[in-house]
Amino acid sequence: MSAVLDAAGPQAAHIGALWWLTFWLCVFVFVAVMAALGWAVWRSSRRARARRNADAGAGPDVAPDLQPAAADERRLGISVAVSVAVSSLLLVGLLVASVFTDRALAHLPLDNALAVRIIAHQWWWEVVYDDPLPDHVFSTANELVVPVGRPVVVTLQADDVIHSFWVPNLHGKKDLIPGRISKIEFRADREGTWVGRCAEYCGLQHAFMAYDVVALPPDKYAAWAEHQRMPAPEPASPAAQRGRELFVTGSCMLCHAIVGTTANGRKAPDLTHIASRRHLAAGRLTNTADSLAQWIEDPQQFKPGANMPTHFLPHDDLAAVVAYLETLQ
Amino acid sequence: MDSTAAAGPTQANRSFAEVAELERTWRDPQTLKGWICTLDHKALGRRFIVTALLFFAAGGVMGGLIRHQLSEPDKTLVGPDIYNQLFTMHGTTMMFLFAVPVMQGFALYFVPLMIGTRNTAFPRMTACAYWVYLIGGLTLFAGFAFNTGADAGWFAYVPLAGPEYGFGKRADFWNVLVNFTEAMGLMVAVDVTTTTLKMRAPGMSLRRVPLFVWASLVSSIMIIFAMPTVMLGANLVQFDRMVGTHFFNASEGGDALLWQHMFWYFGHPEVYFIFIPALGFISAIIPTFARRPMFGNDAIVLSLIATGFLSFGLWVHHMFATNIPELGKSFFTAMSFMIAIPSAVQLFCWIATLWRGRLDMKAPLLFILGFFFTLMIGGLTGIILGSVPLDLQVHDTNFVVAHLHYVLIGGAVFPLFAAVFYWFPKVYGKMLSEKLGRWQFWLLFIGFNVTFFPLHILGLAGMPRRIYTYAPETGWGALNFVSWIGAMIEDVSMALFVINIARALWKGARAPGNPWNAGTLEWATQSPPRPYNFATLPVVGSREPLWSPVVDGPTHVTGLATNAREGLVTTVLDALPDVRYVYPKPSVWPIVAAFGVGFWLIWSIFSIGGTLWGLIPPGIAFIAWYWPNRRDSDEELALQKRP
Numbered sequence: 028m029s030a031v032l033d034a035a036g037p038q039a040a041h042i043g044a045l046w047w048l049t050f051w052l053c054v055f056v057f058v059a060v061m062a063a064l065g066w067a068v069w070r071s072s073r074r075a076r077a078r079r080n081a082d083a084g085a086g087p088d089v090a091p092d093l094q095p096a097a098a099d100e101r102r103l104g105i106s107v108a109v110s111v112a113v114s115s116l117l118l119v120g121l122l123v124a125s126v127f128t129d130r131a132l133a134h135l136p137l138d139n140a141l142a143v144r145i146i147a148h149q150w151w152w153e154v155v156y157d158d159p160l161p162d163h164v165f166s167t168a169n170e171l172v173v174p175v176g177r178p179v180v181v182t183l184q185a186d187d188v189i190h191s192f193w194v195p196n197l198h199g200k201k202d203l204i205p206g207r208i209s210k211i212e213f214r215a216d217r218e219g220t221w222v223g224r225c226a227e228y229c230g231l232q233h234a235f236m237a238y239d240v241v242a243l244p245p246d247k248y249a250a251w252a253e254h255q256r257m258p259a260p261e262p263a264s265p266a267a268q269r270g271r272e273l274f275v276t277g278s279c280m281l282c283h284a285i286v287g288t289t290a291n292g293r294k295a296p297d298l299t300h301i302a303s304r305r306h307l308a309a310g311r312l313t314n315t316a317d318s319l320a321q322w323i324e325d326p327q328q329f330k331p332g333a334n335m336p337t338h339f340l341p342h343d344d345l346a347a348v349v350a351y352l353e354t355l356q
Numbered sequence: 357m358d359s360t361a362a363a364g365p366t367q368a369n370r371s372f373a374e375v376a377e378l379e380r381t382w383r384d385p386q387t388l389k390g391w392i393c394t395l396d397h398k399a400l401g402r403r404f405i406v407t408a409l410l411f412f413a414a415g416g417v418m419g420g421l422i423r424h425q426l427s428e429p430d431k432t433l434v435g436p437d438i439y440n441q442l443f444t445m446h447g448t449t450m451m452f453l454f455a456v457p458v459m460q461g462f463a464l465y466f467v468p469l470m471i472g473t474r475n476t477a478f479p480r481m482t483a484c485a486y487w488v489y490l491i492g493g494l495t496l497f498a499g500f501a502f503n504t505g506a507d508a509g510w511f512a513y514v515p516l517a518g519p520e521y522g523f524g525k526r527a528d529f530w531n532v533l534v535n536f537t538e539a540m541g542l543m544v545a546v547d548v549t550t551t552t553l554k555m556r557a558p559g560m561s562l563r564r565v566p567l568f569v570w571a572s573l574v575s576s577i578m579i580i581f582a583m584p585t586v587m588l589g590a591n592l593v594q595f596d597r598m599v600g601t602h603f604f605n606a607s608e609g610g611d612a613l614l615w616q617h618m619f620w621y622f623g624h625p626e627v628y629f630i631f632i633p634a635l636g637f638i639s640a641i642i643p644t645f646a647r648r649p650m651f652g653n654d655a656i657v658l659s660l661i662a663t664g665f666l667s668f669g670l671w672v673h674h675m676f677a678t679n680i681p682e683l684g685k686s687f688f689t690a691m692s693f694m695i696a697i698p699s700a701v702q703l704f705c706w707i708a709t710l711w712r713g714r715l716d717m718k719a720p721l722l723f724i725l726g727f728f729f730t731l732m733i734g735g736l737t738g739i740i741l742g743s744v745p746l747d748l749q750v751h752d753t754n755f756v757v758a759h760l761h762y763v764l765i766g767g768a769v770f771p772l773f774a775a776v777f778y779w780f781p782k783v784y785g786k787m788l789s790e791k792l793g794r795w796q797f798w799l800l801f802i803g804f805n806v807t808f809f810p811l812h813i814l815g816l817a818g819m820p821r822r823i824y825t826y827a828p829e830t831g832w833g834a835l836n837f838v839s840w841i842g843a844m845i846e847d848v849s850m851a852l853f854v855i856n857i858a859r860a861l862w863k864g865a866r867a868p869g870n871p872w873n874a875g876t877l878e879w880a881t882q883s884p885p886r887p888y889n890f891a892t893l894p895v896v897g898s899r900e901p902l903w904s905p906v907v908d909g910p911t912h913v914t915g916l917a918t919n920a921r922e923g924l925v926t927t928v929l930d931a932l933p934d935v936r937y938v939y940p941k942p943s944v945w946p947i948v949a950a951f952g953v954g955f956w957l958i959w960s961i962f963s964i965g966g967t968l969w970g971l972i973p974p975g976i977a978f979i980a981w982y983w984p985n986r987r988d989s990d991e992e993l994a995l996q997k998r999p
Binding site for chain 1: 435436437440508509513515516520521606607610611612613643646647648649651652655677678679682685686689690693694696697700701703704705707708710711712713714715716717725728729732733736737739740743744745746747748749750751752753813815816817818820821822823824825826827873875900903904
């Protein structure tokens with residue numbers, strides 16, 4: 028259940044190791060202090076009771092002890108000093124561990140790293156796979172696919188407000204701040220699918236700004252990337268053809284892009300391979316034909332405040348658009 | 357005189373006629389005007405505390421709604437728009453309208469009593485501050501009532517709160533609230549600082565100052581240094597919003613991160629100036645119930661001061677996930693760890709005091725033991741948050757929600773209830789029910805832990821903060837449901853508190869002057885204290901003047917007028933008598949000025965012209981406030997010639 032401690036790569040594993048060290052030290056300190064406190068309370072209450080019984084009838088309140096025995100006070104002073112010294116030493120130890128973990132995080136080997144650029148928008152993630160060859164660049168949305176065992180350097184930018192990139196199984200957070208470019212480096216060492224979430228409050232739909240992070244073996248990753256670079260296929264069925272027509276002549280293309288068609292909007296997720304994705308609307312819905320139709324019809328029902336407007340499409344048109352989008356594998 | 361008044365030195369040597377004259381001089385007329393214009397620090401302190409507790413209740417209801425909304429996945433009790441306003445209002449109310457004012461209220465009430473003087477140094481300013489606070493708080497809530505509640509979080513990060521993404525007037529209400537409460541905070545802080553440094557009873561050298569007064573002094577000085585930053589920041593945002601400046605607009609050369617520095621440079625010390633007075637409560641209560649002076653008094657004073665200093669060097673640990681240089685972050689990790697040391701010193705001194713004491717296990721002490729348990733957990737999770745790598749994982753998740761509630765409820769609210777149970781007899785002259793107090797404590801303690809402990813686990817499971825709902829597949833439903841149950845247990849506890857107060861006011865047992873046989877000066881007054889506090893101002897020879905009174909030399913101050921509101925100013929270090937001081941008389945102008953300030957600030961929400969022309973009413977009120985009055989000057993002059 029604990030995504031933070033279920034590390035799938037070296038960065039999260041470093042942090043996990045520091046977590047357990049800190050956790051057990053904290054448990055030790057907590058138990059020690061509570062034991063000391065409990066003991067102090069128990070013996071002092073007993074002393075007070077004994078005193079009260081001794082001068083019975085003297086009222087509930089004991090006279091204050093204004094001249095505590097000097098030897099006792101000295102012993103107490105030494106105990107306090109030792110306790111403070113031990114606490115300080117533990118803190119120094121934790122500081123050293125923390126700084127070394129920090130160094131380890133900064134020293135992830137980056138040979139042959141995969142470069143990805145992520146631009147956060149209210150409330151979805153644009154993912155751009157950069158490449159020196161311009162025709163090898165492709166973009167997707169709300170889904171980050173990475174090869175197992177190869178380091179990934181994600182360049183982070185924000186389009187509107189501050190967001191934060193967080194895949195607990197792989198690494199900690201990195202904020203995406205308008206006007207600033209930041210980077211996060213990690214590596215996935217095993218196959219798997221994890222959820223990343225926006226961690227900085229970013230407005231109405233901060234709750235539903237998630238993305239899937241998928242780690243594939245290198246060969247499968249290469250195949251996936253190759254497929255993503257391809258433009259959208261020609262629709263075969265008449266319904267899908269009508270759907271494309273509606274898409275590129277209607278309002279969809281004002282915001283969305285489908286490579287291989289005239290739709291080239293960049294305000295909203297690239298839909299070239301939408302049918303291959305696991306989720307819709309930044310993690311809000313599982314990607315099925317039904318949920319896609321419901322989403323197009325009334326996005327506000329699922330994500331109130333989202334920037335996609337409600338579409339009053341006739342039933343047949345909606346079915347056609349969905350049929351077309353379902354072909355975009 | 358009431359026979360229950362303390363047998364301390366301070367009631368001695370006064371004839372009945374003199375006491376009656378003091379009463380006439382200091383009592384406010386029993387009229388509405390007398391009530392509104394009062395300058396009695398006790399009335400003002402009580403006003404601050406009661407108002408803050410009402411805001412606490414309002415903030416608590418919002419917190420309950422948040423827990424209810426999250427109690428199951430995909431719940432639709434409220435939508436995202438209302439939810440965002442709810443958590444923003446909850447945080448803002450608790451931090452600005454409850455925690456800071458309630459601590460200042462306690463300082464206003466008890467600092468003059470504990471240092472043996474008749475009033476605070478600048479009571480008119482404090483009277484003005486109260487109304488500024490009330491108007492500001494009500495303005496924020498009025499905005500919320502009309503669906504214009506602030507919705508960018510209590511931290512109001514730009515650009516979300518900026519001109520482009522902060523829609524309507526919501527962020528403007530928040531920015532202006534900051535002006536209101538910070539003005540209030542500064543005025544009270546200046547008053548408390550001056551009172552503490554210059555008006556202590558003769559003989560109360562700095563080493564004899566009670567720990568609660570030390571704590572109030574440290575937190576007041578922190579307020580003076582921290583609050584101007586956020587006030588400035590909020591007004592820069594307001595400039596961006598209203599006149600199109602670009603302080604925080606990255607595309608025009610501004611920087612969104614600048615706001616975070618300005619906010620947290622205030623925001624982190626704020627946590628500590630809430631926490632430090634609470635440490636003062638504990639240091640006031642423990643010796644009384646342990647029946648001995650505090651062990652390591654000087655070490656505690658130095659720790660309070662060190663905490664005050666260090667708390668200004670931690671703010672970046674709220675920003676570890678931003679792209680500021682890594683080496684700098686390590687510095688803030690070191691500072692964050694270092695501030696645990698003065699807290700540890702205090703903790704161990706308290707345990708040592710309890711260890712060597714003879715405990716009288718009453719409700720206030722019970723709340724303090726609850727504080728130890730809760731704050732320890734909050735402090736240890738705080739160390740986790742101070743470490744850069746660990747923070748990167750738990751930052752902005754429910755783990756932080758758990759941490760901050762453990763620190764603020766454990767570190768401030770538990771001590772606050774201890775303080776209420778401890779001082780209620782002094783303030784209202786009635787005893788609270790011990791039995792109801794125990795029930796309240798156990799329900800709060802259990803309810804609180806059931807509410808907030810699960811949030812640690814949810815944070816590690818990946819649940820971010822500030823989300824209005826979540827999908828069932830996340831598996832977060834069960835723990836959130838448990839958390840909601842805990843919140844309802846806390847509600848029952850708070851209901852018992854209200855019942856206890858009402859019951860005590862209605863038919864509680866009469867409280868004697870010093871029901872706990874405590875050692876500090878506030879217990880030398882009657883319960884409740886008379887308007888003049890002390891019939892004669894005391895002379896102090898020890899830290900617990902009631903436990904070890906002055907044996908040789910004068911025991912009280914003579915020669916102060918009883919027919920005028922006269923007090924004694926003493927030197928800062930040794931509290932040697934310095935000059936006589938005539939306190940200001942009640943006046944309507946500070947209150948008019950507060951309403952003028954309110955008019956100006958509210959107008960400035962809606963119009964840039966209001967920022968300028970709105971200054972006219974408060975300007976007139978301030979001039980009238982300071983306009984010299986011949987009769988008062990003549991009286992003062994006469995007093996100077998012949999007391």
